[in-house]
Amino acid sequence: MGKRWKTEGREKFEKLDITPKSAQKLKPVLEKWLREAEQRQREGQQHLLEFVGGEPGKKRKRRTSFTPQALEALNAHFERNALPTGAEITRIAQELRYEREVVRVWFCNRRQTLKNTSKLNVFHVP
Template sequence: MQPIQPAPAVSQPSVVIATSTPATMSAPVPVPITCADTPTVSQLVSKPQTGVVDEDGINLEEIREFAKNFKIRRLSLGLTQTQVGQALTATEGPAYSQSAICRFEKLDITPKSAQKLKPVLEKWLNEAELRNQEGQQNLMEFVGGEPSKKRKRRTSFTPQAIEALNAYFEKNALPTGQEITEIAKELNYDREVVRVWFCNRRQTLKNTSKLNVFQIP
């Protein structure tokens, strides 16, 4: 018997396992978010390059002039922003409140909002001025409030008038009503003004006398 020869070794093809290199993950790019506030009329008119008309075709110079004139005319009627706001809120709604009137006069408002407010304010102010021509009471009925109390202008005496009043006071510190009337006519001042002067003068003298008493050693 012939010896059994071992079978030749069959070479197995080597299997190469390729290790996949993980792909590099790129960081996510943030999406820019822009939320710029709409500029106000005041901001736009303060920029020379903007011009008098903005991109929406609104005449900013016209709005600025109207806002300035509106305030002047409102004050000439003796009305406050609160009175105007309350009157307009009652007829037009809360969009025309006192704060809206304040922002409009300061131009702290967007062009579109100003364009919306302008015709309403103009119509209301024209009506208020017509009512005022018929009398203060008619204006207050239109506004829906009491007349605003205006502070009386303080009277300034001339040096000659002060000298004459002091001379009268030296003679008589407590003149009668008739004497006050005669003094007022002579000095060409209102009787009530002269009467108040004598009252104030007596009070000043009284306070000075008390002060002197306390200063006596």
């Protein structure tokens, strides 16, 4: 087998050197795994891609869509203070009726966007 390392709880293989004999030994195990994955998908327990690539049962949260009014308010808060305290984030989230974590991430993403565009503007020649 090839060199491997752990990443986020899963092993990744740099290179897979499998002989025909070892592939023959793996075939029944892989066929059983594939049957189980397809069965889970048919039963609607989870999408096949989730079963193949991640922890069983762990689903990614849906992306939040902000209303235009919420974006206007968030941008206004950001103009006043790009680094709000935890209490301020909680208050803003309550006012806008979004989860606190969603608002916190919005501020992080907005700061990162500003940082990235500032880097790009350094090389901008009028």
